[in-house]
Amino acid sequence: MSDPKSPGPRLSKAITAIRVGEQEYPLLDIRSTGDLILDVSFKNTTECTKSIPKDALRELRSKKLPIPSPRIFYRVRLETLKKHSEYFRTLLTPPFAEGVLVKESLLRLSKLNQNPTEVEAEQLPRVRIVDDDTATKTIGREMIFGDLLQVLHGASPLTTPFTTHCLTVLVIMADRFSLLPFLTRHFQKNLLSHKYQISQDKNGEETLRQKVLIQFHTDHGVRFAAATKELILRGSFRWGGNYDMSGESECAYRRTCVLRTIASIQSQFLAIYSSSWDRQCKLGYDSSAACDSFQLGEMVKFLTKKGLLSLIPFQSVSPEDSEYIWPEAYSGDVDYLINMLRQCPSYQIDHNHGRCGLRTKLLPALDFIKSCIDSGLGIRLTASKNGPVFDSWIPPPAPKQPFYVADEKGEDVDIAGGTHKEFQFALVRPKMVWGTGNNSNVERSAKGLFTAERWDWITEPESSGKSGIGVRPL
Incomplete structure (x- = not known):
């Protein structure tokens, strides 16, 4: 802002100047009767990738101008801060140097019989604050900081329109200066009514990530869970295969769990229809191996056409072979994947075989998975003395050494590594636990399904002893 030719954002309230040495800097009266000056330097670097207004950075780059680092003075009320x-209560109170300076300056004015709310800004105590761009990488933050002070002093924000990015910067600044509780209360209407324009490109993912961040800081309830669910379903090219205990890794891991669960349906039925041990055609005396072969062929054709199945030749091929195209993992939207699988036709070899194909087995499983996604996929936060926490799906590293014993089938089982879980669809009843309205049960139900090691999607008539969500140790 010290360079009058720079295309920096405008502050729409009347600004006067304050002189420091030979240089004049903008002075913004948040309160014309304020008794304190905040001297704030907004340090910007070439790492800035965003700007407020939106086109300010583009204009700077087109004119090959340096990124400005404005210094602005704000007249505010000490007691309001x-x-x-x-943050300000600690900073502006002795024994901190800033608190000592403020106390001495106000005492000096009092001895001169001068009212701090009436004197010129140059006579008021000044507190220096440096704000860097590491968190937001945005030039124009001085506008949002001014909005934050406006709201704090009972006025409306000056920035228009208030975009998702502006709201993100506002929340990050409020968090830094310990103003989140106040901001959440007094900005609640804006937070609830704000519309997030989430497209399918990279800009859409960035907006979605900003939505998650905003909800994390301002709403630890259903809106944050819904935002994280949306990010999990969408996915991100930033995610790799190494998972720590952060929220980012948690979202990536939950997406992997969901995709493994959905893929297990087609894997199981492809294996079953490929086997001659258990015939799937259920027409009694008319059951036909030809019907199973027909269904297997149609199943393979459908899944291959949709890009959900790849047939790999038996010969070994080097991964470095540039001529060979390796199948890629699904990276699209999970809801789109489920809807694509729902398009599976009701194949039949003749009119007597109306319920022998994949569709009758696939749709109930997909309905069940979708209900678990809707009820328990998002991250649900709970309060603790150290801040919000959540029940992670990422398994902790196993500290124990493996210890194998033979089971009843003569197979080696690692009893030190914990029990493995299998999900059995036949054990799931229509009156699932999430019908009770208990959120903790909702979370456990989805977690039990999606974190299982094996899935059995064969549905058989329930016996009187079967109950529960259908997850049991192997």
């Missing part, structure tokens, strides 16, 4: 912010 201390009342609503732990």
Whole structure:
């Protein structure tokens, strides 16, 4: 802002200047009767990738101008800052140097019989604050900081329109200066009514990530869970295969769990129809091996056409072979994947075989998976003395050494590594636990399904002893 030719954002409230040495800097009266000056330097670097207004950075680059680092003075009320912010309450109170300076300056004015709310800005105590761009990488943050102070002093924000990115910067700044509780209360209407324009390109993913961040800081309930569910279903090219205990890794891991669960349906039925041990055609005396072969062929054709199955030749091929195209993992939207699988036709070899194909087995499984996605996929936060926490799906590293014993089938089982879980669809009843309205049961039900090691999607008539969600140790 010190360079009058720079295309930096405009502050729409009347600004006067304050002189420091030979240089004049903008002075913004948040309160014309304020008794304190905040001297804020917004340090920007070439790492800035965003700007407020949106086209300011593009204009700077087109004119090959340096990224400005504005220094702005804000006239504010001392007691207002201390009342609503732990950060300012600590900073502006002795024994901190800033607190000592403020106390001495106000005492000096009092001895001169001068009212701090009436004197010129140059006579008021000044507190220096440096704000860097590491968190938001945005130039124009001075506008949002001014909005934050406006709201704090009971006025409306000056920035229009208030975009998703502006809201993100506002929340990050409020978090830094310990103003989130106040901001959440007094900005609640804006937070609830804000519309997130989420497209299918990279900009859409960035907007979705900003939505998750905003909800994390302002709403630890259903809106944050819904935002994380949306990110999990969409996926991200940033995600790799190494998972730590952060929220980012948690979302990536939950997506992997969901895709493995969905893939297990087609894997199981492809294996069953490929086997001659158990015939799937259920027409009694008319059951036919030809019907099973027909269904297997149609199943393979459908899944291959949809890009959900790849047939690999038996010969070994080097991964470095540039002529060979290896199949890629599904990276699209999970809802789209489920809807694509729902398009499976009701194949039949003749009119007597109306319920022998994949469709009758696939749709109930997909309906069940979708209900678990809707009820328990998003991250649900709970309060703790150390901040919000969540029940992670990522398994902790196993500290124990493996210890194998033979089971009843003579197979080696690692009893030190914990029990493996298998999900059995036949054990799932229509009145699932999420019908009770218990959120903890909702979370456990989805987690039990999606974190199983094996899935059995064969449905058989329930016996009187079968109950529960259908997850049991192997």
